[in-house]
Amino acid sequence: MREYPQVSHHGGAAGVTGSCHRLRLSDDRALLVDCGLFQGQDADHADGFGQLRVTFPVEDVLALVVTHVHIDHIGRLPYLLAAGYAGPILCSLPTARLLPLVIEDALKIGFTRDRGLIERFLAEVAGRLVALPYRAWHTLVDDSRHRVRVKLQRAGHILGSCYVEVDVLARDGGASGRTIFSGDLGAPYAPLLSAPRAPWGCDTLVLESTYGDRRHEARRHRRARLEAAIDRALANGGTVVIPAFSIGRTQELLYELETLIHRATDRRWRDLEIIVDSPLAARFTAVYRELKPWWDAEAHARLRGGRHPLSFANLYTVSSHEEHERTVAYLAESHRPAVVVAASGMVSGGRVVNYLKRMLGDPRHGVLFTGYQGAGTPGRDIQRYGPRGGWVALDGERIDIRARVETVSGYSAHADAHDLLNFVRRMRHPPRHVRLVHGERHAQQALRETLLAWAAEKGHGMDVTLGADFPNA
Numbered sequence: 001m002r003e004y005p006q007v008s009h010h011g012g013a014a015g016v017t018g019s020c021h022r023l024r025l026s027d028d029r030a031l032l033v034d035c036g037l038f039q040g041q042d043a044d045h046a047d048g049f050g051q052l053r054v055t056f057p058v059e060d061v062l063a064l065v066v067t068h069v070h071i072d073h074i075g076r077l078p079y080l081l082a083a084g085y086a087g088p089i090l091c092s093l094p095t096a097r098l099l100p101l102v103i104e105d106a107l108k109i110g111f112t113r114d115r116g117l118i119e120r121f122l123a124e125v126a127g128r129l130v131a132l133p134y135r136a137w138h139t140l141v142d143d144s145r146h147r148v149r150v151k152l153q154r155a156g157h158i159l160g161s162c163y164v165e166v167d168v169l170a171r172d173g174g175a176s177g178r179t180i181f182s183g184d185l186g187a188p189y190a191p192l193l194s195a196p197r198a199p200w201g202c203d204t205l206v207l208e209s210t211y212g213d214r215r216h217e218a219r220r221h222r223r224a225r226l227e228a229a230i231d232r233a234l235a236n237g238g239t240v241v242i243p244a245f246s247i248g249r250t251q252e253l254l255y256e257l258e259t260l261i262h263r264a265t266d267r268r269w270r271d272l273e274i275i276v277d278s279p280l281a282a283r284f285t286a287v288y289r290e291l292k293p294w295w296d297a298e299a300h301a302r303l304r305g306g307r308h309p310l311s312f313a314n315l316y317t318v319s320s321h322e323e324h325e326r327t328v329a330y331l332a333e334s335h336r337p338a339v340v341v342a343a344s345g346m347v348s349g350g351r352v353v354n355y356l357k358r359m360l361g362d363p364r365h366g367v368l369f370t371g372y373q374g375a376g377t378p379g380r381d382i383q384r385y386g387p388r389g390g391w392v393a394l395d396g397e398r399i400d401i402r403a404r405v406e407t408v409s410g411y412s413a414h415a416d417a418h419d420l421l422n423f424v425r426r427m428r429h430p431p432r433h434v435r436l437v438h439g440e441r442h443a444q445q446a447l448r449e450t451l452l453a454w455a456a457e458k459g460h461g462m463d464v465t466l467g468a469d470f471p472n473a
């Protein structure tokens with residue numbers, strides 16, 4: 001007989017995209033956590049469309065829990081419903097507000113332009129969403145076989161993000177226990193968000209490992225580095241292009257840029273234009289503003305001081321495609337310094353590509369990366385080859401890189417190796433089983449070493465398995 005609960009994966013076991021994890025409670029009952037899209041190298045699959053199709057069983061799924069609205073965690077939702085999944089979608093209140101916007105955008109890009117179809121689908125999703133408050137148990141089933149409860153806790157990764165505690169009481173002789181799915185964990189001191197707190201404890205932890213082999217540079221230096229990078233552009237009369245995800249990173253950057261402009265004594269800074277060129281990011285920013293109750297204490301202090309961290313005078317939003325084209329052409333030629341924030345965050349598509357095609361060849365301009373660049377993405381190539389005068393292929397075109405390429409890693413929305421270790425060691429009852437997911441193999445291996453060294457020192461029995469050793473089911 002098999003021992004339940006068991007954890008398996010339909011994505012996100014090895015790479016950092018396509019997150020989809022299954023907690024099996026019995027032969028006919030399971031829980032899904034996230035259902036994300038594959039991107040970059042993870043999406044280079046012999047059968048691209050086949051990879052999107054949901055071929056795993058959905059009839060046994062009691063609920064889908066969504067940890068946050070990044071596309072690599074929810075992007076396969078349309079395919080999941082198409083495959084016949086008819087259960088609820090559990091998430092936090094802010095996620096329930098943000099999710100329809102992301103799905104609508106994903107549908108327009110990858111599925112259909114048919115307005116009627118999109119509306120119907122969104123109505124279907126809205127009917128399934130169950131918004132849960134943080135830190136409260138929600139009972140999913142309570143019958144003669146199981147009691148299953150779910151609790152969401154703040155993950156500090158983007159607004160609405162959570163890690164998920166699943167408490168299983170098996171009344172039919174199966175194994176009971178608590179499993180925690182970390183989702184994506186944030187790092188301390190994220191703009192707008194309070195840091196995640198470690199849970200009380202669990203038996204099994206499914207832990208992300210994006211930066212399992214790295215430490216972030218001092219986060220207190222990051223604002224200065226952001227300022228310095230923009231200062232250089234001000235001096236050169238160039239544009240600083242910041243590729244950023246529309247959700248989360250864009251709003252964090254706006255928050256930081258408002259800080260720098262607010263403090264500036266230099267006129268050039270006070271006049272600096274900050275351009276958000278992404279209709280989606282603009283809509284998200286508007287919703288982020290409505291979700292103020294979930295902002296952290298520092299952001300609330302600013303609001304009380306009469307400041308508007310996400311809607312300040314220097315901020316411009318570009319919406320229509322025509323306006324976008326005009327802005328690209330204007331900034332590429334003019335000598336007026338500006339900062340452009342545009343998606344996608346890894347340059348794998350979106351409007352940022354048009355900026356970079358025009359600007360990468362000119363040393364007056366700069367590209368500033370503030371987020372993780374997945375293997376196989378153009379962002380990773382620019383980051384890697386740019387500083388040595390290399391090139392990158394964008395839209396099938398070879399672009400030589402002469403613009404400055406810089407990376408400020410202190411803005412990562414992900415916990416680093418030290419934060420991940422803290423998440424485990426600050427538990428009152430640390431897990432006996434850890435499965436590392438959402439990281440490249442070398443990151444998983446490094447984090448396993450770190451966790452095992454800590455467990456050995458503590459005399460705590462713990463096994464750590466790598467998602468990379470468990471091929472997607």
Ligand SMILES: [Zn+2]
Nearest residue numbers: 068070157184
């Ligand atoms: Zn994420």
